[in-house]
Each structure stands twice: as C-alpha cells, then as structure tokens.
Amino acid sequence: MMLEMKSAAEISLMRAAGQLVAEILARLEERIKPGATTADLNRLAERYIYQKGAQPAFKGYRGFPATLCTSVNEHVVHGIPGARVLNEGDIISIDCGVQLNGFYGDAAWTFAVGHISEEKRNLLDVGEQSLQKGIAKATVGNRLSDISAAIQRYVEEKGMSVVRDYTGHGIGRQLHESPEIRNFGRPGRGPRLTKGMVLAIEPMVNLGTHHVDTEEDGWTVTTRDRMPSAHFEHTIAVTETGYEILTLLPELLPKGGY
Ligand code: MG
Ligand code: MG
Numbered sequence: 473m474m475l476e477m478k479s480a481a482e483i484s485l486m487r488a489a490g491q492l493v494a495e496i497l498a499r500l501e502e503r504i505k506p507g508a509t510t511a512d513l514n515r516l517a518e519r520y521i522y523q524k525g526a527q528p529a530f531k532g533y534r535g536f537p538a539t540l541c542t543s544v545n546e547h548v549v550h551g552i553p554g555a556r557v558l559n560e561g562d563i564i565s566i567d568c569g570v571q572l573n574g575f576y577g578d579a580a581w582t583f584a585v586g587h588i589s590e591e592k593r594n595l596l597d598v599g600e601q602s603l604q605k606g607i608a609k610a611t612v613g614n615r616l617s618d619i620s621a622a623i624q625r626y627v628e629e630k631g632m633s634v635v636r637d638y639t640g641h642g643i644g645r646q647l648h649e650s651p652e653i654r655n656f657g658r659p660g661r662g663p664r665l666t667k668g669m670v671l672a673i674e675p676m677v678n679l680g681t682h683h684v685d686t687e688e689d690g691w692t693v694t695t696r697d698r699m700p701s702a703h704f705e706h707t708i709a710v711t712e713t714g715y716e717i718l719t720l721l722p723e724l725l726p727k728g729g730y
Contacts, residue, residue, distance in 0.1 A: 474643065475650055477668030482575065483709050483718075485642070486670055489577030490619075490707050490718030492524055493568050497581050500568075500723050504583045510542035514553035515568065521570050529569030529576055529647050537690065540579075541567035548635055548676050548684050548701040560586035563596065565703040569608045569647055576647045578672045579719035580705035591679065592700055598630045599677040599702035605696040606655070606673045610708055610715045616651055616662030623653075623675045624656040633682035635701070638693070640674040643707055665710050672720070674705030 478486065496517050503513060513656045518539040521528050528539035537549070543551035543565040544558070544611055549567075558564060567580035582596055606623040627634050640653030651663060678684075680699035695701050707718045 475663055475669065476644055476664065478644060478670050478709065479668065482644070483668070483670065483716075485573050485575045486577065486707070486709065487716075489526070489570055490579070491577075491721065492521070492526055492570050492572055493577040493579045493707070493720035496520055496568050496570075497566060497579060499573045499581055500566055501581075502676050504558065504564060504585055506558055506586050508558050509620065510540075510544070510551070510553040510556050510558070510564070513542060514538050514540045517568060524572070526572040528571045529571050529578065530567070533647065539568070541565075541569070543692070543701070545700050545701065546695045546698045548678070548695060549638055549703055550691045551695050552689060552691055558585045561588055561592075563588060563592050563700060563702065567703065567705065571647075574645055576643050576645070577719055578643055578647065578705060578707050580674060582702040582704060592628075595632065595677065595679050595702050597630055598627060599675060599704045601624045602675045602677055603636075603673060603704040603706060606675060607706060607708055607715060607717065610671060610710055612665055612667055612710060612712065614665050616653065616659050616665065617648050617657045618659045619673060620654040620657040621659035626673065627677050628679040633678045633680070634697045635676035635678060635682055635684055637684055638676060640672050640680060640705070643670055643672045657701055667710055667712050669710040670707065671710070672705055672707045674703065676701060676703045
C-alpha cells in the first residue's frame, strides 16, 4: 500500500480546499428547512464552488450526476439531489467534495430538518461523537485501525451500528487515496500513522442493522431495515503534535468541542 505524505506546503493547499468545503456546509445548513429541495441545496453548492475557482469533486466521478450527495433519513450515503422536498423531522446528510489548486477536500455532515425525534437526535449525537473518537486516534505512532476500533467501540456501546461496506480514505491530489479507513475492526493493525498523512475519516452510523443495499438508481445506499442513518466526515492532517481538522469552521463546532 502506497501512503503518500504531504509536505507543509501541500497541507496548506489542502487546508484551502478543506475550508471551502466547510464554508459550503455551513452555508447549506442555513438553507436546510422544511420545503427546501435537495436540488436547491445542490445548486447553491455548485454555484459557490465555481465562484471560488474550484471544481466539484463528485460530479462526474464514476458517473455520479451531481455536486453533492444528499442522503435523507434511511439513506446512508450517495443520495442524488433532485425534486425531493425536505420535511420537518427529516435528517439529511450532505457530503461535499471540491478540488482546488490541484488538491481535494472532502467532508460530510448530517443535519436536522426542523424539530426531530429524540431517537434521531441521539443518532446525530452518536455519529458526530464517533467521528471525534476516531479523529482523536489520528496521531503519530498510532496504527490505522486504532481509528476504526475507536469508532466501532463508541457506536456499539451506544447500541447503534457502523456500516461495513463503505470506508474513509486517504486524500490529496486524488479524491480517494490509500489507505482505506474502515469504521470497524480490531485496534493495533495496519500502517503506523506518521506526520503528513491526510485522511478523510467518515463513520456512517445506523440506528438499526449495519446492513445496507443500493437503490435502483445505482447510487443511493439505504439501510436494509429502513431505519435512519447518519454520516459525518472530516479531512484531517496528522501533525507532529496531534492532528489538524482541515474541514473545520467555527459554525460546525460540535457541542462537545474539538
Ligand atoms: Mg470521503
Ligand atoms: Mg465525503
């Protein structure tokens, strides 16, 4: 497995790409209301990306037709934006990737549409916290699967499940680079983390079963039991003293604090 380390100069370019993604998610959050369509959100993101001289990373990737992945309720990932209207009580994950000055940034967040059930609120909290548990292990000297194990342990302690079929990834001049980062597994396996690794860590957390299926559109991934799912992702860089979240903006600061 080829693991590419990024120089300080490369990480500073990746920070710019990551900040653009964070900014887009923050702007979209203001638009997530009952009555909005997922196509509205996609249009806004796409316009903003081009305005900033960047390119949408997902549009055309293996034939994906849109700038954002918008995944509502039982959708896990890769939902296609369209005429679907958001309703009070829905949750929607928005995954956004951009390419800017030759480097990619990638992040996802799951938002509440108006007032949501206690059950969905817990799912969002556990999903967000599981991402933080994983990121906390992304430090020099740890092994790659320490991230995976921390995510799985936290989610299962809370009585929820992690999706097996999709993973996080290295990121840089390519959207998806080595290594693949599972959200489950035993700790102490895989490559040792070193300064200059840039990783997109992205747990997908289900309220019910971890099993998923792909819809007839060929993209939308759905929980097999149709129970809700949440997705949280940050692009992070492993640094000398810890990690830096490249896709973090103050608007996205979790209540727990990073
Ligand atoms: Mg990703
Ligand atoms: Mg993503």
